[in-house]
Amino acid sequence: MSPTITIACVSPNLAKSAVETVVTLPTFRRPGHLLETLASLAAQQGAPPFAVIVMENDDEGRQGLEAARSLFERGDMTGLVLIAHERGNCSAYNAGWQTALSEFPQLRHLLVIDDDELADAHWVARMVDAAARLNVDILGGPQVPRFETGARSGFERHPVFRRPYAVTGVVPILFSSGNVLIRRRVLDTMGAPFLDTAFNFIGGGDSDFYSRCRERGFGFGWCADAPVFETVPARRTEFSWLNARSLRNGAISAIIERRRCAGGGGAAKRLAKSLALLVASPWRSLRLGLNTGSATIGLYHCQVAVGRLMAEFGRVNEQYRQPERN
Incomplete structure (x- = not known):
């Protein structure tokens, strides 16, 4: 394991060799919403067995780790919590994806959700099913904005909040990692570090990754009926x-x-x-x-x-x- 990654806790009796689907969840100073995101994952219906990797990216406060620790240690959540010591969203993703490959040898599908999002009850099942039906390597889904109290109205139509595609099907490329499924062969081919850490604080590491994946011949798809619901603070409408x-x-x-x-x-x-x-x-x-x-x-x-x-x-x-x- 890389010295920039520490596995802080693992759920008891985790059968790593039986896990084929892993959900990675980066977190940074949102312990309350992290618990809501985990609750939405615990409530998944019709999904294949999956494990969750939480990537704590605050090496100092570690609020997310402390909020989630008891859920994993009691076995209420299957998976593990790690500390991604190198700060930045690309570093957090890299830590989770690298750990998924090293800890779960039978991994087939890696999904990503952020700690300000809630998964639809059928999210995992529909993403896995759509990836198979469309025969694509990387599959995205809608990030539906839910504006907090005090947010200015009407901004759901702003391009920064609008979904790029409306219907399920093969698409030319994706733009966000907030709701995505990636097949293992993509990670094996692209190799670590997957996201370029030069994008750690400006964003866009996911778009750069998708651009490189397209150059390598990987195909993209969109699943319109597998949404996650993104909490949008009022300040994001200023x-x-x-x-x-x-x-x-x-x-x-x-x-x-x-x-x-x-x-x-x-x-x-x-x-x-x-x-x-x-x-x-x-x-x-x-x-x-x-x-x-x-x-x-x-x-x-x-x-x-x-x-x-x-x-x-x-x-x-x-x-x-x-x-x-x-």
Whole structure:
């Protein structure tokens, strides 16, 4: 086991060699919601036997570990809790995925849910079934926003909260790791570290991973009837947060393209695309604003275009560096 990973507790009588499905759950300073997420996993219906790996990513406070420890030690949850000592969301995912491979030799399906989400009662069953029916390597599902009291209304139509696909089927690529199933052969082929830790505090490590997976020939799918429900704090409907997230989305797209298309020719092509998006963005934003009835939502395309250009000059907002503001 890597020195950056410590397995803190394991459920009693865990038959590791019998586990084929593992749900990984990163957590950082959300002990109350972590327990709600675990309760939603404990309530799964029709699912194959599965184990849960909780990845505590707060090496100092360890609130998630202490909240979940008794559930695993009593055997109320099957699986284990580990400490991912290296902070950052990519590091937490890497720790969980590496542990899943090393601790569960018969692993076939790895699922991911975040500690601010609740799984639908049939989530695991439907994700596993859809991956088999669609014969895809990586399967995503909806992250349905549930806005907390005090949140500004109408923002469920904002692109940062809107699901990328509407119906179940094969899709060209995915964008988020908050609700996903990954087949073991993807992890075996891509190798650790799976997510690039350069994205630890800006986000986008999952998008970069999917981009690399597509280059290796892996196929993607979408399961519309396997949602998770994401708790959205009121601060995420404030203009400052929406602006930062939209700028970040643009920056991430430019960074990923830069990694895929290195060299002078690639840089020129990327810059031309960024400038073209900037020129088109006012009209796209106007149309989005009119369609949604919101000037704030309409600004999205302009913000993404500006974010792409900022990234070209090395200016990228590390939105996850200060979690209390995220």
